[in-house]
Amino acid sequence: MFSYNLKYELKLLWRSRWIQLLGVLLLVLIGFAVYNGQVKTDQWENSIQTAQQTLKASDAAMVKVLDSVEQGLEVSLAPWLVPTSPMAVGNVHPRVVAKDAQPLSYIATGQSDLFTPYVSPKATGDDFAIEFTEMTSPVQLLFGNFDLAFVIIYLLPLLIIAFSYHVLSAEKERGSLRILMAQPISIRQWVFQKLTLRFLVLSVLVIVAFVAVALGFGLDVWANAPSFFILIALVLTYMLFWFALVFLVNLWVGQSARNAISLLGLWIFFVLLVPSILNQIGSVLYPMPSRTQMIGQMRSLKAEATEKQDEILDNFLRDHPEYAVNDSTQKRNFYHRYVASQQLIRSELEPVVNRYTEQLQKQQDLLGNFKWLSPAIVVQQALNRLAGNSTADFLNYKFQVMGFSETWRNHLMPLLYNNQDFSQEDVPKLPVFQYQPLSSSATSALLVLLGLVVLLFGLGFGFTKRIWAS
Amino acid sequence: MIITDNLTKKYGGHLALDRLNLQVKEGEIYCLLGANGAGKTTTINLLLGFLEPSSGSAFINQVNVKENAQATKKFLAYIPENLMLYPSLTALENLDYFSGIAGKKLGQDELRNYLSEAGLQEEAFGRRISTYSKGMRQKVGIAIALAKHAKVLLLDEPTSGLDPQASHEFGRLLRQLSNLGVATLMATHDLFRAKEVATKIGIMKNGQLKREFYANEISLAELEETYLGLMQPKAAAL
Structure with a gap:
C-alpha cells in the first residue's frame, strides 16, 4: 500500500499545486527570516568591530601621550585624563568586553535584542549592578522578531495544519472514503501513511529551502555542519509533533471545518497560551526584585561611604596590604578612597544583586521543568541555545563581564595604591577579553519532542475507535 | 457467497434492520427493492463492515464480517450510488x-x-x-x-441518475460479472432494471424482508403490483 500511496499522493499534491505553493512559500519565509537574522548579526558584529577600532585608536593616542610624558614634554590634557594615572587608563581607556556572535546567531534573536553586543567596564564603574538592558521598539515588542525561529515555531505549524487538516475528512466529504474503506486496508494505517508522505514532502521542501537560502546568502553551511544538522533535526522533530497532532485530529474529529478549528485551537494552546501562562506563573512565583529599590540602596550606601571614606580606606588597606606593598609615599587621593568604597559597596550589595540571578534561574528552572507542556518552548529554547542567544548564554556572558571587570580593576589597583605611574611598557600587559561561548546541545529538546510524538501516535493507534463512514 | 443470519441493526430505539435472512449464491444477482429507509443501505453497510450489527451475523465467502471485516474485503467490491x-x-x-x-x-x-x-x-x-x-x-x-x-459485488443504487442506455449497459456488465461467478447484491429503486438483471428479488419494508422470489417466476407487472401493494400504508383502524 505504501508505494501506491507514495506514488499517487505525490501526483495528487503536484497536480493540486500544493508542492509548488509550499515550496515558494517556504523559500520566501525562510529567505526573509534568514535575511533579517543576518542583518541583525551583521549589525551586532559591526558594532563590536567599531568598538574595537575605537579602542585601538584610543590606545594609540594613549601611547602617544605616554611617550610625550616620558620624554618630559607637556601635554594639553586635564590631569585626571593623563594616562600615567592608572585610574585614567581604567576609566578613559576601558577594554571592549564583547559577546561575539555565534555561527548560527542568525537563526534566533533570543535575548540579543535586549542586550548590547559589548560593554566597556570602567575601573570605577558599577559593573556589579550591570543589567545590559536597552530600549526596544514597542512595535517590535508587539510583533516579535521575524527570524528563523519565528518561522519555525509559529508559521511552520500553520502551514502543516493548512496542508493536512483534512486528509481523511476530505475523502469523506468527496465521497471516496466509502470506496477506500471497502478495500482490505486499515484506514488508520492509510491516514498514517498519507501523513508520513506529506511529512516527507514538507521535510524535503524545508531542507531544500534552508540550503537554497544559506547558499543564496553565502552562509558557510559546511563549516558549521554539526550545528546545521542539529537545526534540521530540531525542525523535523517539531514538524513531526504537529503531524502527530494532525493525525489524532483527523482520526478523532471527522469534518474538515471542525478539524481546522480544532487544530488552530491546539496551535493557540501550544504556541501562545502555555508559554504565556508558564511565563506568568514564573513571574508570580519568582518575581524579580525591584531595581528602583536596589538603586536606592546603592545610593544610600554610597552616601554613607562618602562620609566614612578615610575609615573605609584604612580598613581596606589593612585587609589588602598587597596592593600598597611598594608604596613609600603614603599619598592618598580621591581615587584611593573611591575605589576602596566601591569595594565595600560591592560586597554589601552582593546579596541583592545575586537575588536577580537566583530569581531568573528559578524562572528558567520552572520553564525547564514544564517545557514538555509546549513543544514551542522546547524548540525556542533549543534554537536560542543553538544561536548562542539564550538566557543561559547571556548569563554566561554577564558572569564573564563581571569577571573581566574584576581582572581590569585588579590589574590597575596595585599601580594605584603603590602610587606608581602607568607607562608605555604597561600597555601590552593590559588584559584582553576573550568571550568563551557555552557549548550547545539539543539532545534533551529532541528527546522531549520525540517523547511527545510517540505519545500522540500511540494515542492515535491505541485509543481511537470510530467507524468513519457511518 | 453472501449470507445474513438474523442480521439486526438498531439505532437507539429505532429498528433499522430486523432479523434479515438472505443468501446470494455464486453467480446470482440479488436485487433488494424497497422505499427509502426500508433498510437496504443498512444491509450493505453491515456487509461492508461499516456498521456493527446489534445482533445476528453476516458472512462474505464464509468469513464473518464482524469478526474479520478486513479479510472479507479481499473478496468484495463495492459501488455506491455516486462513485x-x-x-x-x-x-x-x-x-x-x-x-x-x-x-x-x-x-x-x-x-x-x-x-x-x-x-x-x-x-x-x-x-x-x-x-x-x-x-x-x-x-x-x-x-x-x-x-x-x-467474488462478491455490493451495489447501492448504482443506476440512479443514469440514462436508459447507460443503465442498460450497466445491467449487461452485471450479467457479465455474474457469468464469472460473482455473487451480486444490489439495492435499487429501479423495478425494471431489477426484473431485467436479477436472479432473485427481495422487497424490504421497515427493516424487514417482506417478500422474496426468483425474477423468472414473476412478470414486471406482477412485481410492480406486489411492490406497490406492500408499500401502501395499512388502513388505520377506525
Whole structure:
C-alpha cells in the first residue's frame, strides 16, 4: 500500500499545486527570516568591530601621550585624563568586553535584542549592578522578531495544519472514503501513511529551502555542519509533533471545518497560551526584585561611604596590604578612597544583586521543568541555545563581564595604591577579553519532542475507535 | 457467497434492520427493492463492515464480517450510488491505485484490458475522472471489481441518475460479472432494471424482508403490483 500511496499522493499534491505553493512559500519565509537574522548579526558584529577600532585608536593616542610624558614634554590634557594615572587608563581607556556572535546567531534573536553586543567596564564603574538592558521598539515588542525561529515555531505549524487538516475528512466529504474503506486496508494505517508522505514532502521542501537560502546568502553551511544538522533535526522533530497532532485530529474529529478549528485551537494552546501562562506563573512565583529599590540602596550606601571614606580606606588597606606593598609615599587621593568604597559597596550589595540571578534561574528552572507542556518552548529554547542567544548564554556572558571587570580593576589597583605611574611598557600587559561561548546541545529538546510524538501516535493507534463512514 | 443470519441493526430505539435472512449464491444477482429507509443501505453497510450489527451475523465467502471485516474485503467490491474517485487522476491511475492498495499489482496492459472489459472507450483511459459522466465512473468501479477478482459485488443504487442506455449497459456488465461467478447484491429503486438483471428479488419494508422470489417466476407487472401493494400504508383502524 505504501508505494501506491507514495506514488499517487505525490501526483495528487503536484497536480493540486500544493508542492509548488509550499515550496515558494517556504523559500520566501525562510529567505526573509534568514535575511533579517543576518542583518541583525551583521549589525551586532559591526558594532563590536567599531568598538574595537575605537579602542585601538584610543590606545594609540594613549601611547602617544605616554611617550610625550616620558620624554618630559607637556601635554594639553586635564590631569585626571593623563594616562600615567592608572585610574585614567581604567576609566578613559576601558577594554571592549564583547559577546561575539555565534555561527548560527542568525537563526534566533533570543535575548540579543535586549542586550548590547559589548560593554566597556570602567575601573570605577558599577559593573556589579550591570543589567545590559536597552530600549526596544514597542512595535517590535508587539510583533516579535521575524527570524528563523519565528518561522519555525509559529508559521511552520500553520502551514502543516493548512496542508493536512483534512486528509481523511476530505475523502469523506468527496465521497471516496466509502470506496477506500471497502478495500482490505486499515484506514488508520492509510491516514498514517498519507501523513508520513506529506511529512516527507514538507521535510524535503524545508531542507531544500534552508540550503537554497544559506547558499543564496553565502552562509558557510559546511563549516558549521554539526550545528546545521542539529537545526534540521530540531525542525523535523517539531514538524513531526504537529503531524502527530494532525493525525489524532483527523482520526478523532471527522469534518474538515471542525478539524481546522480544532487544530488552530491546539496551535493557540501550544504556541501562545502555555508559554504565556508558564511565563506568568514564573513571574508570580519568582518575581524579580525591584531595581528602583536596589538603586536606592546603592545610593544610600554610597552616601554613607562618602562620609566614612578615610575609615573605609584604612580598613581596606589593612585587609589588602598587597596592593600598597611598594608604596613609600603614603599619598592618598580621591581615587584611593573611591575605589576602596566601591569595594565595600560591592560586597554589601552582593546579596541583592545575586537575588536577580537566583530569581531568573528559578524562572528558567520552572520553564525547564514544564517545557514538555509546549513543544514551542522546547524548540525556542533549543534554537536560542543553538544561536548562542539564550538566557543561559547571556548569563554566561554577564558572569564573564563581571569577571573581566574584576581582572581590569585588579590589574590597575596595585599601580594605584603603590602610587606608581602607568607607562608605555604597561600597555601590552593590559588584559584582553576573550568571550568563551557555552557549548550547545539539543539532545534533551529532541528527546522531549520525540517523547511527545510517540505519545500522540500511540494515542492515535491505541485509543481511537470510530467507524468513519457511518 | 453472501449470507445474513438474523442480521439486526438498531439505532437507539429505532429498528433499522430486523432479523434479515438472505443468501446470494455464486453467480446470482440479488436485487433488494424497497422505499427509502426500508433498510437496504443498512444491509450493505453491515456487509461492508461499516456498521456493527446489534445482533445476528453476516458472512462474505464464509468469513464473518464482524469478526474479520478486513479479510472479507479481499473478496468484495463495492459501488455506491455516486462513485467518487480521485478527480485529478485518470481512469488508469485510479484503477492502478485502488488495485494497488488492495494488493493487486497490475501492468499497464492489464489495466487497459480491465477498463475495456468494463466498457470504457479507450480514448477516455488517460482523461482525468473530473471530466467523466456518472455512467463512466460506474464503469471504472466495475473495472476495479474486475481487477480485484471480487467474488462478491455490493451495489447501492448504482443506476440512479443514469440514462436508459447507460443503465442498460450497466445491467449487461452485471450479467457479465455474474457469468464469472460473482455473487451480486444490489439495492435499487429501479423495478425494471431489477426484473431485467436479477436472479432473485427481495422487497424490504421497515427493516424487514417482506417478500422474496426468483425474477423468472414473476412478470414486471406482477412485481410492480406486489411492490406497490406492500408499500401502501395499512388502513388505520377506525
